[in-house]
Amino acid sequence: MTGRGPPRLNGAGAGGMCQFKLVLLGESAVGKSSLVLRFVKGQFHEFQESTIGAAFLTQTVVLDDTTLKFEIWDTAGQERYHSLAPMYYRGSQAAVVVYDITNQDTFARAKTWVRELEKAGSPNLVIALAGNKADMANRRMVEAEEAKAYAEEKSILFMETSAKTAMNVNDLFLAIAKRLPRNEKQPSGEGGSGHTLVDPAQDEKKSGSCLTTPGLNFFTLTSELDLRVFKFEDVYGVILNRISTCYVVNK
Amino acid sequence: MSASNSNDLHRSEIDAYGFKHGEDFDYDSYEEFMSRYLSILARRASKWNKLLSGSGSVKRSSKVKRYVRKGIPNEHRGEMWMCVSKAKKLMDSNEGLYQRLLGQELDPSIQSEIDIDLHRTFPENIYFCNDAAASGKQDSLRNVLKAFANHNPEIGYCQGLNYVVAMLLIVLKDEEKSFFLLEKLTKQILVGYYSKNLRGLNVDQMVLGELVKLRNPNIASHMENKMAPWSLVCMKWFVCLYLDILPIETTLRIWDCLFYEGPKILFRVALTLVLQNEESILTARDTSQIVERFRKVKSQPLNMDCHTFMQKVFLDSQPLKMATIDKLRSECEQNL
Numbered sequence: 001m002t003g004r005g006p007p008r009l010n011g012a013g014a015g016g017m018c019q020f021k022l023v024l025l026g027e028s029a030v031g032k033s034s035l036v037l038r039f040v041k042g043q044f045h046e047f048q049e050s051t052i053g054a055a056f057l058t059q060t061v062v063l064d065d066t067t068l069k070f071e072i073w074d075t076a077g078q079e080r081y082h083s084l085a086p087m088y089y090r091g092s093q094a095a096v097v098v099y100d101i102t103n104q105d106t107f108a109r110a111k112t113w114v115r116e117l118e119k120a121g122s123p124n125l126v127i128a129l130a131g132n133k134a135d136m137a138n139r140r141m142v143e144a145e146e147a148k149a150y151a152e153e154k155s156i157l158f159m160e161t162s163a164k165t166a167m168n169v170n171d172l173f174l175a176i177a178k179r180l181p182r183n184e185k186q187p188s189g190e191g192g193s194g195h196t197l198v199d200p201a202q203d204e205k206k207s208g209s210c211l212t213t214p215g216l217n218f219f220t221l222t223s224e225l226d227l228r229v230f231k232f233e234d235v236y237g238v239i240l241n242r243i244s245t246c247y248v249v250n251k
Numbered sequence: 252m253s254a255s256n257s258n259d260l261h262r263s264e265i266d267a268y269g270f271k272h273g274e275d276f277d278y279d280s281y282e283e284f285m286s287r288y289l290s291i292l293a294r295r296a297s298k299w300n301k302l303l304s305g306s307g308s309v310k311r312s313s314k315v316k317r318y319v320r321k322g323i324p325n326e327h328r329g330e331m332w333m334c335v336s337k338a339k340k341l342m343d344s345n346e347g348l349y350q351r352l353l354g355q356e357l358d359p360s361i362q363s364e365i366d367i368d369l370h371r372t373f374p375e376n377i378y379f380c381n382d383a384a385a386s387g388k389q390d391s392l393r394n395v396l397k398a399f400a401n402h403n404p405e406i407g408y409c410q411g412l413n414y415v416v417a418m419l420l421i422v423l424k425d426e427e428k429s430f431f432l433l434e435k436l437t438k439q440i441l442v443g444y445y446s447k448n449l450r451g452l453n454v455d456q457m458v459l460g461e462l463v464k465l466r467n468p469n470i471a472s473h474m475e476n477k478m479a480p481w482s483l484v485c486m487k488w489f490v491c492l493y494l495d496i497l498p499i500e501t502t503l504r505i506w507d508c509l510f511y512e513g514p515k516i517l518f519r520v521a522l523t524l525v526l527q528n529e530e531s532i533l534t535a536r537d538t539s540q541i542v543e544r545f546r547k548v549k550s551q552p553l554n555m556d557c558h559t560f561m562q563k564v565f566l567d568s569q570p571l572k573m574a575t576i577d578k579l580r581s582e583c584e585q586n587l
């Protein structure tokens with residue numbers, strides 16, 4: 001590992017903070033704000049207020065020795081606010097396009113968002129498709145296979161999530177973090193085995209699907225100042241198949 | 252006993268309008284402010300009672316304007332909004348209209364847009380929360396939004412109206428009145444704000460940018476350097492008319508002026524918020540820091556003191572002529 005230095009994201013180094021902008025897009029009421037609330041505060045509201053304009057939140061994650069600050073723009077879903085979206089996704093490094101698995105129309109809308117991002121988003125934009133409300137599988141209208149095939153065709157990330165049960169929420173954001181366009185900046189040929197920040201694209205191929213959980217230790221710190229006190233946040237799917245530790249610092 | 256009761260009231264988690272105080276609600280500042288404000292309220296109430304004795308309504312005059320700027324007392328607020336906006340007149344000359352509109356079938360796609368938001372409108376408010384079936388305010392909200400969409404197919408339903416109408420219902424406690432006040436608001440006071448292309452809204456946000464340029468070129472150029480369009484910061488200010496942006500009492504004082512004087516007040520308040528945060532803006536590293544700092548305006552003690560805040564609003568933006576705004580509007584319209 002010596003000589004290469006710590007993994008870099010957008011040019012920041014070890015101990016340094018690298019921040020990136022992430023935007024959430026998708027039809028109204030698919031659960032964009034709920035996903036953010038789950039990721040940032042670990043909460044879920046049965047009745048989440050509809051977003052006007054956009055809400056801005058941040059969340060800081062420590063992935064190995066790199067501190068990542070997500071700057072999250074959670075946009076309004078109603079069609080008439082659509083024209084404002086470029087203001088939020090322009091300059092974003094990542095976009096999460098959300099649909100509701102119980103509603104076909106929202107999936108169609110998600111596809112139009114993906115198309116728009118491909119056309120107008122920045123060239124290195126990392127796009128993730130999130131099929132939310134996966135806890136309501138009994139009312140499912142969009143098959144996971146269909147969405148997964150679409151995501152593969154578009155070479156974008158895909159996960160089914162539930163803001164309600166927390167399923168795949170943290171994983172989604174971490175998978176995005178790992179996909180950020182740092183690869184080009186990295187000297188190639190470095191062995192990435194066991195290191196979460198190296199060559200995530202390959203990792204995903206290895207595991208055969210972008211649906212699998214990355215298997216991280218995931219902790220939520222109860223306070224930004226007291227880094228020693230943390231509570232175990234995420235018990236599902238924690239497969240310690242990689243030596244990596246991830247802390248989430250409450251903002 | 253009564254002393255501890257009134258103390259409980261102050262410390263109550265629910266305010267006079269049914270809202271739960273936010274996590275960052277500063278009870279100490281609030282109590283300190285209320286102890287001063289109560290005597291102001293008593294004085295205003297007695298002046299208004301005198302003003303209204305007899306006719307029970309008011310005509311436009313510099314005195315009434317001054318009174319409105321100093322705040323309409325709660326017990327008269329609803330009636331005065333109806334009166335000074337002329338919504339009452341509109342209602343009286345359109346008897347039966349509201350009921351007719353309610354009876355009409357609404358385009359199912361618009362209806363479902365409305366229905367999606369009903370449970371998501373002030374879910375923390377005791378009148379709108381989802382186990383308050385008894386209070387029926389959610390049904391009233393559905394009705395007013397439906398009647399409005401039926402009457403204004405070119406607007407239909409615009410997210411944001413749910414909050415505005417909910418607040419009207421809390422103050423006016425009447426669907427039909429809320430409907431006609433909403434008519435006045437969207438057709439005469441805030442033209443084009445909630446339309447399908449949000450044109451009026453977008454123009455006015457650009458106008459704010461121009462006003463800031465005139466008042467404080469430093470701030471304007473800093474925003475430009477950071478490539479932050481003002482709408483990033485102020486979108487919700489203009490859509491929700493400061494609901495959920497400023498403390499509720501402050502918001503209602505703004506609405507008092509909105510219904511009497513028109514949209515100018517929205518710009519005045521915006522200018523005050525911008526100027527008040529000059530330091531924050533000038534020292535912000537990037538767009539998100541600017542936005543982050545503006546998010547805190549709700550909990551700034553100064554903004555909780557609605558009386559002082561409104562005084563400041565009128566001082567900060569003096570003079571502001573509607574002619575100036577109209578001129579900027581037509582310039583911005585061309586650039587849109």
Ligand SMILES: Nc1nc2c(ncn2[C@@H]2O[C@H](COP(=O)(O)OP(=O)(O)OP(=O)(O)O)[C@@H](O)[C@H]2O)c(=O)[nH]1
Nearest residue numbers: 029030031032033034046048051077133162163164
């Ligand atoms: N069962 C279930 N409900 C969810 C989930 N995520 C969100 N919801 C609910 O769906 C509704 C809409 O969620 P929001 O997060 O407000 O949706 P949004 O996409 O932000 O909507 P807009 O702000 O209007 O664009 C809320 O009542 C949530 O409680 C989920 O994973 N499972």
Ligand SMILES: [Mg+2]
Nearest residue numbers: 032033050051
């Ligand atoms: Mg939302």
